[in-house]
Amino acid sequence: MKAADPANRVLVFTQFEDVAYSPCGIPYVHGKEIPDFQSLFLADKQAYVDAGIEISYETTVRSIDTAAKRVHVEGVGEVAYDALVVATGFDYKDPGVPGSDLDGLYRVKNIRAAMEWDKVLDTVKRAVVVEASPLGLEMVTALAHRGIETHVIDPHPWALGDLCDPDVVAPVQESWAEMGVQMHWNTKLEAFLDDGAGHVRGVATSGGELPAELVVVATHKVPSNALAVAGGLAIGSTGGVVVNDHMLTSVPGVFAAGDVCEIPHIAGVPLQGLTGSHAYAQGKVAGFNAGGGDRSYQPVYVPWATVAGKWIIGGVAFGEVAAEALGMPYVVGRATGISRARYFPGVKPVRVKLLAEPGSLRLIGAQMVGGEGIKERADFLGVAVKKGLTLHDLATMENVYSPPIGALNEPIAVAAQDGVAAAARGA
Ligand SMILES: Cc1cc2nc3c(=O)[nH]c(=O)nc-3n(C[C@H](O)[C@H](O)[C@H](O)COP(=O)(O)OP(=O)(O)OC[C@H]3O[C@@H](n4cnc5c(N)ncnc54)[C@H](O)[C@@H]3O)c2cc1C
Secondary structure (H helix, E strand, O other): OOOOOOOOOEEEEOOOOOOOEOHHHHHHHHOOOOOOOHHHEOOOHHHHHHOOEEEEOOOOEEEEEOOOOEEEEOOOEEEEOOOEEEOOOEEEOOOOOOOOOOEOEEOOOOHHHHHHHHHHHOOOOEEEEEOOOHHHHHHHHHHHHOOOEEEEEOOOOOOOOOOOOHHHHHHHHHHHHHOOOEEEOOOOEEEEEEOOOOEEEEEEEOOEEEEOOEEEEOOOEEEOOHHHHHOOOOEOOOOOEEOOOOOEOOOOOEEEOHHHEEEEEOOOOEEEOOOHHHHHHHHHHHHHHHOOOOOOOOOEOOOEEEEEOOEEEEEEEOOHHHHHHOOOOOEEEEEEEEOOOOOOOOOOEEEEEEEEOOOOOEEEEEEEEEOOOHHHHHHHHHHHHHOOOEHHHHHOOOOOOEOOOEOOOOHHHHHHHHHHHHHHHOO
16 A cells, blocks of 8 residues: 555554564474574564554454445444455364364464464374365474374375375375374364363264364365445355455455465366465455556466475466366376476476467476475466466476586476377376
């Protein structure tokens, strides 16, 4: 809003004690890969005071009255606005089983809470992570890295079951097994078990009971939409707030951004619960427009990547599981290459799978697993999908060859060549 017009008065209300920290780093502090939580803070509170942004911490907005253009803020009263941005984020989906309010259930989100939970982790010998979601993946790896006996339960047959292809996630699961993680696939949560004093003592599942001193609830992200619903904003099929390309909701003067809203995927499917980088980009558009500016936000292709076990996995748009679920025909090209020259110390495997539209061979998605360089490939392939590049384009792409950082044959190009050959064979 300040970027649109420095004279804008900007009021921010947050239930949390802080703003401008990276929740994305929390699992790595728990896993002892980052030494402390302090390094996750991006700016101190004074920086916002200096920028003229008025932030009220630990303050809850209770309701929105869009007709009167005001919000009701607990402990403050009615606050009038000219333009409003709703960015209330996400909640973990309620598993809908008994015991959801027990102590010892950790829903990773707020950094101050994470600091307290980190002390608890020192006392935990055995933990269960409920669902191998993207956040679940990070927490499984972190807990195992910390030396805690870690179990993961998930109703799918493999990790990231509704996003990732089994061949891509298989090395991750092998590395978890090496780290001592016990995986319980096709396993439904039935209850959180009470120790009789209101603290969790484990979980009941479709495969039996698992004792644990701590349970991480990493269920699917759902939009924290209570305020938006009560305020009468249109809600889409995912439960997210519907926005147009200006991040404007169904109500004039009310914008939304981040995990609370749903965004069209390029295939026309609405998506909710994207990444922090999406929330950041959407927030800039919503804030700029709320401040009187004129910016737009495009449908997304969702490049993604994460560290899981001893591997990095990632991709863009569709993998085979998603394409099949949507009934999309595709041609696939596969390759296993290397990240550096084969003789250079530290060389890692890079497995690439490319999906393309039959006929045109236009790229429609990719999934990858490897030891390094996955993030950069996902970013590049995101642009490639967006710009309509084909397997022919990628098969003949130029690439950097420099022994410490890149191999002679780029795995993306080799996978594209494989896809072109598969298409020619009619495979
Ligand atoms: C552990 C963890 C790891 C993650 N890792 C990654 C990663 O590696 N990469 C990535 O891209 N993304 C990651 N994410 C996701 C990313 O953090 C979120 O997508 C992003 O923070 C969403 O931003 P947001 O502004 O929509 O919501 P949030 O950052 O959740 O902010 C919501 C805000 O709304 C406030 N609020 C809600 N209701 C009210 C109310 N009634 N009154 C006042 N204030 C209210 C809250 O206090 C909070 O300040 C991770 C998230 C977590 C929790």
